[in-house]
Each structure stands twice: as structure tokens, then as C-alpha cells.
Amino acid sequence: MDKNQIELQQPEQRLLRMFKERAGEYISGEEISRQLGISRTAVWKQINKLRETGYEFEAVSRKGYRLTGEPSRLAAADLMLAARTSVMGRNLKLLDVTGSTQDEARLLAEQGAPEGTLVIAEEQTKGKGRMGRSWYSPPGNGLWMSLLLRPNLPLGSAPQLTLLMAVAVCRAIRSVAGVDAGIKWPNDILISGRKTSGILLESTGEDERIRYCIAGIGIDVNMAAGELPEDLRAIMTSLRIESGQKINRSELAGTILNETEQLYGIYMTEGFGPIAALWEALSISLDKPVTVQTPAGEVKGTAVSLDSSGALIVRLADGQTTKIISGDVTVDPLN
Amino acid sequence: MDKNQIELQQPEQRLLRMFKERAGEYISGEEISRQLGISRTAVWKQINKLRETGYEFEAVSRKGYRLTGEPSRLAAADLMLAARTSVMGRNLKLLDVTGSTQDEARLLAEQGAPEGTLVIAEEQTKGKGRMGRSWYSPPGNGLWMSLLLRPNLPLGSAPQLTLLMAVAVCRAIRSVAGVDAGIKWPNDILISGRKTSGILLESTGEDERIRYCIAGIGIDVNMAAGELPEDLRAIMTSLRIESGQKINRSELAGTILNETEQLYGIYMTEGFGPIAALWEALSISLDKPVTVQTPAGEVKGTAVSLDSSGALIVRLADGQTTKIISGDVTVDPLN
Structure with a gap:
């Protein structure tokens, strides 16, 4: 299996959860061993595995281990911890750099990847926006991701999925960054009139049915004002600029996955009505x-x-x- | 330019038209030279070019040239002669063998190929049917082709295009083979209750818009009964079996292009109403x-x-x- 394409194993994830729940505390190797049901050697191996992905642990004899640092890069373990989903993001491909996560996800879709497959890249060299526009996707401070959906629906439903994704991203941004984000029809996310996120839903269909959709999501998360392209500063912003704080990208990505899974479930059973109501509540263009x-x-x-x-x-x-x-x-x- | 991807030049096409209009007659090199406005040497070169693609000419001194044989294989010149179109099929890629003309056309579409681009293969090794089914596409007696459309329409219109293509193919089959073909919803073409053609419309969209559609058309043209797969003989047939004669595949392909261009023009200006009426008139499933x-x-x-x-x-x-x-x-x- 590709190193980047991991379905996270239980011990690693549960280990990380223990340390996060007891932030700042030392936990003894013995206790970890007991709670996870693995040997002391296995505990040491798991700790080292997490260290390799950017987590930092202090080890003090007779006290145990303490989590002292988290990766600034997106880490699969972190993301999976934030996402309490059963489908969305469970098949994950994390990339340092790629042309476009959309193209990468399409390749996986054509190879039969399951619904919920997620591609995230630290950097896109050919990020795609709507209508053939490019999307500026520098490394480090953005969230550039593509999510594969395989709804059994007519092609004409794709516009509803576009709106559903806007609701999911907008709700996640509001909850994680605590900012007053809203939706401009159909699917741009704006804060104080400036764009912080764009969504692109690419669909592939056969006759009257959707074969699959790929939701591309780009969010300017932690860019400082000076990092935004000069010609776009009047119309673009980042969550950091608007909230005055750095945002945990893994938490944001995980929350988007949670929101998407919930809304998608509602949509597939109850139809578009509830989604439309949520969209309208977040809209900044209605009645204007x-x-x-x-x-x-x-x-x-x-x-x-x-x-x-x-x-x-x-x-x-x-x-x-x-x-x-x-x-x-x-x-x-x-x- | 790829040898197979030719926009036919005037002299070659006009030369062939002369010989076809005066079937069986000798035409002198001098007359051809005069009518086409090219030198005698150029005439000789054009004749040889057509010979290379399978046309046979008899040359008798003091009488001139006479067309004595046509290629049994699909030939670009023949096809372009049958298609009196300005868009559909004007960018043509003829292949001996390919995995699937759909995949080939999609590749061209992604590279920016224009509307009307047509891929035809003598044989498909991985012919695609609807819903992931395969389509038996042996060499020689079938018509396997994919046509690229780039309508500026919402994704929800794709089902209408599926029906439009069924009307185009059904009308072409009726006119060229003189058989009583009808449409089973949405887009199978049947004669006497057995299927002779399948259509697969693959669409790619961005948010709410169609980016492009590829209409895949498979027609069992000249198969004898024994050539059809044994397990499918009860439900499949060919134009040859039903009409009792061999059908000129180039004429059939050209006629499909003509019908498509006409119907597509009507659809883009008048909407779906007229197409629906034509479809209903050809339907074998209505009122049943x-x-x-x-x-x-x-x-x-x-x-x-x-x-x-x-x-x-x-x-x-x-x-x-x-x-x-x-x-x-x-x-x-x-x-």
C-alpha cells in the first residue's frame, strides 16, 4: 500500500487520542501498553511512527511520554482524529505536492476508488478554479482537497450537490474559525465581502445518471495578508486574517468531512429541502x-x-x- | 498531423465526388485537371492517394480513369463525402483498433478538441456499453464511433441529448438501410424487437454546466447471423440481417452526422420540444x-x-x- 494512502490503524489513532485528551500530562509506557492492549515495544514503535509524521514527544524515565509538539504539516493521524466519519475521508491520500487534487481524485475514481476518497495536497502547482480559471495554491497555509462522491442520482442533481458542499464548508469554517462566513450563490464562501474559499464540483455521468462527482475545495486558511497575491487582496481573505488566529487545518478538514457526511446523509434520505433551507440561512446574496x-x-x-x-x-x-x-x-x- | 486525423482537402474529395457521380464512366486526366483546377501531375498524385486508402482505379490511355473498387474498410474520404456537415465529424480520427473510442474521444476532448470531433475505429478491444457493460466490437462489420459535443447547457440537459442521439441514429438507420427501426427508451435502437444499436452518452460537467459530452454509438451493421455471439442472437440483430443487404458503413456514418447536426441545431435554437416529438414518433415503447x-x-x-x-x-x-x-x-x- 502506498505510504501516503493509509487507512489509519487503531493503535496509532488511539495512542494519539490518549495524549490529546490528557494534554500536558506524562503517560507511562505501561499504562499505554495496558490501555491499547499492545506490548511495550509496540508502544515505542507507535510513538516513533508518530514522531516520523511530525509529532514531538518528550520521554522521561519513570514518568513516561508527553506530547510536546504537533506537526505543522497536515498529518493523516490528526485528520482522522478530527473526522468522526464512517465514509468521508476514510480512504485518504495525502500529498506534498500535486498538479491538481481534482485530477488526482479523478484518476483514483476511474480506478474504482470508493465513495468518500479524499485527496489533500500541501501544494498544488496547477490548482483549478471554476470556468477554467486557475486557483493559487501555495504550500503550507491553505487547505486544498478533493472529495469523491458516488451518489446514485440523475445528472440534474449535481447543482444541488454543489450547494450542499457550500453549506458543509461554510458551516465548518464558522465552527472552527468562529467567523461570520456566508455563501454567495452558488458556492463561494465569503467573510466581510471577501472570498476565502472556492468550491468546484466536477461531475461525470452516463446517459441520465451521475457516475461520480469530485468536490474540489480550496480554502485560504493561514495566509497572512502579505502572502495573498497583491492583485487579489481587495477581494480575497484568509481565515487567519478574519479570525486573528492560526487555524488548525486538520481540524478544519475533519470538520468539513463531518459536515459533509451528515448533510449528504440527510440529502440522500430527505431530499434537497433541508439542504436548501440551510443554504438559504447562510446565504449572503438573498434579499439583496x-x-x-x-x-x-x-x-x-x-x-x-x-x-x-x-x-x-x-x-x-x-x-x-x-x-x-x-x-x-x-x-x-x-x- | 497524424495520418489518421485528417481534415480532408478539397481536391481529393472533389475528385472522388466526380467519379461517384459518373459511376462506371472513364474520366480523362485532362477533364479532371480542368474541373479541379490542378495540374495533370497533381491529378495523378490524388488518384494514387485514394488508391492508398483502398480505392481502385483503372487507367486506360486516351480514355482516362475509371473507379472500379471502393475500400471495404472505412475511409475518411468516403465518410466526408457522405457527411454534408460543417461541424459534426469535420475533425476526424480513424483508427484500425483501439480500446474504446469513448476513451480516445475523451482524451481528445481534454486536449481541447473542437465540437464535432469524431473517433471511429474498425475494432474496439474494450468497447463500452451502458452501466459498465462491455460492447462486443469485432473488426470489419460494425460501426463503432464517438462524437464530441460541447453544448453550453446545464448538466440536467444531458438526458435530452441522449434522446436526441437516439433520434439521429434511428433516422439514419431507417434512411440508409430501409428498415423499420424504432427506439426503446431511452436510446436503444431495435428492429423487430431485437437490438441493433446502443448509444452511450458520457457527460462531464463543472458545477451546474456541461463541459462536454461524448456520444458513443455502436451499430451492428454487416454481421451475418453466424457472426453474432451465440448467447445474444435472440436479442440482437444487424442491419444486414434485417435488410437482406450489405450496408455502406461510410454512408451510414455520414448520414448519422448529418442527422445529428440538423437535430442539434434545432435543439439549440428551439429547445427539446421538436426533438421529443420526433423521439415519440419513433418510439416502440409508448402506449405499450x-x-x-x-x-x-x-x-x-x-x-x-x-x-x-x-x-x-x-x-x-x-x-x-x-x-x-x-x-x-x-x-x-x-x-
Whole structure:
């Protein structure tokens, strides 16, 4: 099995949980051995395995081990600890650098990877945005990931999944970073009017069915203001800038997986209604004057709701409503 | 440029048209030279070029050239002559053998190939059917091709394109082979209750939009009864078996391209209405008792119409109607 593609084994994960639950404490090798049901030698091996992925332990004789440092890099063990999921992210591929996590995930999908397969890279050299745009994905302070979904649904449902992913990411950001993030239709996450996350849902279908979808998620997590590209500072921000603190990327990724698994479960059993309601509650474009650039031209009006397919309903100046299936929304300043 | 990927040049095509319009006649090199506006040497070169692709010419001094044989293999020149299109098939890749024309076309699509790009193979070693099934694609007597479409439409429109392709293929088969072919929902082509063609529309989308679709078309054209796999003879047939004659595969492919270009043009300007009407006129499952295997279970009833999205409307025994988005239809025998 590829070193980076690990389904985490129980001892390693349970070991880490012990140390995290008793932060700052020494735990004796004997106690660990007893609690995990493994030999003292095995404990020592597990500790060294975690050390190799960036965790730091102090070992003091007659006291035991103490966790003194965590990896600044994304670590599989950390991420799996934050994700209390049974499907999403359970098949994990962590990469130092890749062209695009979307392409990597697609390759895995074509090879038959299971639903919930997650690709995360520290750095993307050809990060993909919507409509052929590129996505700036430098190493270290961002979260660049792609999640494979295999819903048994018609192709026309893909727009609903796009909105579902926006809800999952927005809720995770709000909960982990404690910031007032909102959604701009269909799936940009904004804080104080500036974008902090973009989502790209790529779908592959056969006749009328979805074969698989890959949700690409890019979040500017810990960039300082100076790290954002100069020409984008007016329209982009990071969770660190907005929250005033460094955010644990593993916790954020894990929380996104938790939210996705919950919302996806609701969606598959209850349909789009509850997702639409959650989306509308987080929307920053509803009840606002908007300008929408659509393939058919510019539309100006007031965004009023989502329809059952996930399209945006806009009320025009003459009181009529129109349905926007696709487009770029700008919320107009109030005069 | 790849030898197989040719945008046909005018002289070669016009030369072939001359010989076909005056079948059996000798045409002097001088006349050809005059009509095509090229030198006698160039005429000789064009004739040799066609000879290389399988055309046979008799050359008699003082009489000129006479077309005496055509390639039994698919030839680009022949196909382009049959296709009076401006987009569909104009970028053509003819292959002797490939794994699957779908995969080949997808590769070209990802490299930016234009709408209408067509891949045809004499033989597929891993021909793809619907739902992961394989498609038997031996060399010589079938038509195995994939057509790239790049409509600027929402993903939910893909089912309509599936039906459009079925109409195009069915109309072409009826016109070229003179047989009473019909469509079983959504896109199988049947003659006398046996399948002669399958269509597979693979779509790739981004958020709510189609990025591209690849229509895979497989037709059992000139197989004799003995050439069909034994276990499939009860449910499969070929155009040759049904029409009692060998069918010109280039003419069939060209006619499919013509039909597709016309119907696609109508669809993009007028919407799905006219396509649905054409589909319904060719349907063999409407107003018949049907059993449909759907992802949600079996549905029995009478197929009554298409809805605006391309779904099949089935009237149940209790008089209520249900909408089938996806499934395998069997027309039940009347008792």
C-alpha cells in the first residue's frame, strides 16, 4: 500500500487520542501498553511512527511520554482524529505536492476508488478554479482537497450537490474559525465581502445518471495578508486574517468531512429541502440587489430564493421572476 | 498531423465526388485537371492517394480513369463525402483498433478538441456499453464511433441529448438501410424487437454546466447471423440481417452526422420540444405495457410520453402516473 494512502490503524489513532485528551500530562509506557492492549515495544514503535509524521514527544524515565509538539504539516493521524466519519475521508491520500487534487481524485475514481476518497495536497502547482480559471495554491497555509462522491442520482442533481458542499464548508469554517462566513450563490464562501474559499464540483455521468462527482475545495486558511497575491487582496481573505488566529487545518478538514457526511446523509434520505433551507440561512446574496453574469447575458434584480433544482430565483424590476441556472453573482452596493 | 486525423482537402474529395457521380464512366486526366483546377501531375498524385486508402482505379490511355473498387474498410474520404456537415465529424480520427473510442474521444476532448470531433475505429478491444457493460466490437462489420459535443447547457440537459442521439441514429438507420427501426427508451435502437444499436452518452460537467459530452454509438451493421455471439442472437440483430443487404458503413456514418447536426441545431435554437416529438414518433415503447427496472425497484405500467426533461412518464394500473428518470425498459407481450 502506498505510504501516503493509509487507512489509519487503531493503535496509532488511539495512542494519539490518549495524549490529546490528557494534554500536558506524562503517560507511562505501561499504562499505554495496558490501555491499547499492545506490548511495550509496540508502544515505542507507535510513538516513533508518530514522531516520523511530525509529532514531538518528550520521554522521561519513570514518568513516561508527553506530547510536546504537533506537526505543522497536515498529518493523516490528526485528520482522522478530527473526522468522526464512517465514509468521508476514510480512504485518504495525502500529498506534498500535486498538479491538481481534482485530477488526482479523478484518476483514483476511474480506478474504482470508493465513495468518500479524499485527496489533500500541501501544494498544488496547477490548482483549478471554476470556468477554467486557475486557483493559487501555495504550500503550507491553505487547505486544498478533493472529495469523491458516488451518489446514485440523475445528472440534474449535481447543482444541488454543489450547494450542499457550500453549506458543509461554510458551516465548518464558522465552527472552527468562529467567523461570520456566508455563501454567495452558488458556492463561494465569503467573510466581510471577501472570498476565502472556492468550491468546484466536477461531475461525470452516463446517459441520465451521475457516475461520480469530485468536490474540489480550496480554502485560504493561514495566509497572512502579505502572502495573498497583491492583485487579489481587495477581494480575497484568509481565515487567519478574519479570525486573528492560526487555524488548525486538520481540524478544519475533519470538520468539513463531518459536515459533509451528515448533510449528504440527510440529502440522500430527505431530499434537497433541508439542504436548501440551510443554504438559504447562510446565504449572503438573498434579499439583496444582485447583478448576475449568465451565459445568456446580464440579469439585474433581487435574489429571492433557491428553486427545487438549486437554481437561483431573481425578481426583476418589473416584479417578474427569472431562474438563474448558471452565472457569476455580484451583490450590488445599496444606495 | 497524424495520418489518421485528417481534415480532408478539397481536391481529393472533389475528385472522388466526380467519379461517384459518373459511376462506371472513364474520366480523362485532362477533364479532371480542368474541373479541379490542378495540374495533370497533381491529378495523378490524388488518384494514387485514394488508391492508398483502398480505392481502385483503372487507367486506360486516351480514355482516362475509371473507379472500379471502393475500400471495404472505412475511409475518411468516403465518410466526408457522405457527411454534408460543417461541424459534426469535420475533425476526424480513424483508427484500425483501439480500446474504446469513448476513451480516445475523451482524451481528445481534454486536449481541447473542437465540437464535432469524431473517433471511429474498425475494432474496439474494450468497447463500452451502458452501466459498465462491455460492447462486443469485432473488426470489419460494425460501426463503432464517438462524437464530441460541447453544448453550453446545464448538466440536467444531458438526458435530452441522449434522446436526441437516439433520434439521429434511428433516422439514419431507417434512411440508409430501409428498415423499420424504432427506439426503446431511452436510446436503444431495435428492429423487430431485437437490438441493433446502443448509444452511450458520457457527460462531464463543472458545477451546474456541461463541459462536454461524448456520444458513443455502436451499430451492428454487416454481421451475418453466424457472426453474432451465440448467447445474444435472440436479442440482437444487424442491419444486414434485417435488410437482406450489405450496408455502406461510410454512408451510414455520414448520414448519422448529418442527422445529428440538423437535430442539434434545432435543439439549440428551439429547445427539446421538436426533438421529443420526433423521439415519440419513433418510439416502440409508448402506449405499450412496460416493465421498468429502476434504481428504486420495478415499475409496471403503460409508457405514455416523455416529459420536458426527457424522463419517461408511465401510467400505473391505478391510473396515476410516475416519472422514470433512469432504468431498463422491457416492453411486455400483450396477452
